[in-house]
Amino acid sequence: MSYANTCQRNALGYANILYVALNLLFVAHQSSIFIERTDLDVFQMLNDIGAAFERYGDQSKQFSPIHKMSHVWGTAAVAYYFKSDRYAYLVCASMMRASLELLGICFCSSGIESLYVLAERCVPEFFRMMSIDPGVKLHSPECLNYFRNVLENTEDCIRYSTDQVHEFIAKLFNFDMSEHRD
Amino acid sequence: MIAAGKYPDERTLRDYSALQRWMYLHSNKRSVMDICQSIAQMYLARSEDYDSDSLCHLYLLCAEAYQSIGQINQGLSYFHQARSMVRATSNDSQREEQDRKKKKLEEIGMKLQFQSKFQSCLIERDGSQSDRNVLMKSSSSTESIEQISLF
Numbered sequence: 023m024s025y026a027n028t029c030q031r032n033a034l035g036y037a038n039i040l041y042v043a044l045n046l047l048f049v050a051h052q053s054s055i056f057i058e059r060t061d062l063d064v065f066q067m068l069n070d071i072g073a074a075f076e077r078y079g080d081q082s083k084q085f086s087p088i089h090k091m092s093h094v095w096g097t098a099a100v101a102y103y104f105k106s107d108r109y110a111y112l113v114c115a116s117m118m119r120a121s122l123e124l125l126g127i128c129f130c131s132s133g134i135e136s137l138y139v140l141a142e143r144c145v146p147e148f149f150r151m152m153s154i155d156p157g158v159k160l161h162s163p164e165c166l167n168y169f170r171n172v173l174e175n176t177e178d179c180i181r182y183s184t185d186q187v188h189e190f191i192a193k194l195f196n197f198d199m200s201e202h203r204d
Numbered sequence: 205m206i207a208a209g210k211y212p213d214e215r216t217l218r219d220y221s222a223l224q225r226w227m228y229l230h231s232n233k234r235s236v237m238d239i240c241q242s243i244a245q246m247y248l249a250r251s252e253d254y255d256s257d258s259l260c261h262l263y264l265l266c267a268e269a270y271q272s273i274g275q276i277n278q279g280l281s282y283f284h285q286a287r288s289m290v291r292a293t294s295n296d297s298q299r300e301e302q303d304r305k306k307k308k309l310e311e312i313g314m315k316l317q318f319q320s321k322f323q324s325c326l327i328e329r330d331g332s333q334s335d336r337n338v339l340m341k342s343s344s345s346t347e348s349i350e351q352i353s354l355f
Contacts, residue, residue: 083228127273132272
């Protein structure tokens, strides 16, 4: 993370490096990250990365907006998994899976090497879901279809944020998250 | 709304930045593989009909695109095609254009190399090696951290 701080803040590169650092931190601490690293607000970091990917995304033309944002949704899924927040995990994992299916992206692909290792080692359920050939349309979780529709009707991308996650949870699971803190 | 054209037009083919922008837009809606296969069908399979600049741009574009979705085998083949074309052209009057292509080629080569090292480390990893080592072994310094996060 100190390496990240040597980069220009308003550049995509900074957000990318922060993204990788976050995945590596999860590999190191797993679910204990919330106890061992109280100096970090992991969900705020994810919000910041999501915002940066959206704002500065077109500094790199190699990955389309949905493709890039899917990376953030993926790490967020792992974060919620470690937090034992099942609904939020399902929302984020489904958003990433729907993106991979829509655009034919393999889980073992460029930019998410750190997430791949994290999933393979620490979250087998998530790894199983993402590593199935993207050409295959999964049947579960049930909310996947909802996210397929959402993505097909998006011009740009659906930015990851904790507010967005709560909105999806409310819509899908009729669950009002407004009293819950992250 | 994205322009209806399923294929980049001939003017776009000759301008690599324009081609990249075209791909950036279209790959948000259609699968990259689908797009590259259409491009291959339309242009690469009829290479006699198109100028070498356009073809080289398409090979570079597809190499990078396949690499971005994790299909490095196909990416490698297109990378080799692009490399042969760049080597075959030694037209001094288009020095700048040549240099741009070489730079792009180098960049794609680096990314392909990194990904293949990463994959080979994952395969040979045993239980005793930590996962951070897997990522670090496939790179060698802090520049590589940039590579991991480089698009």
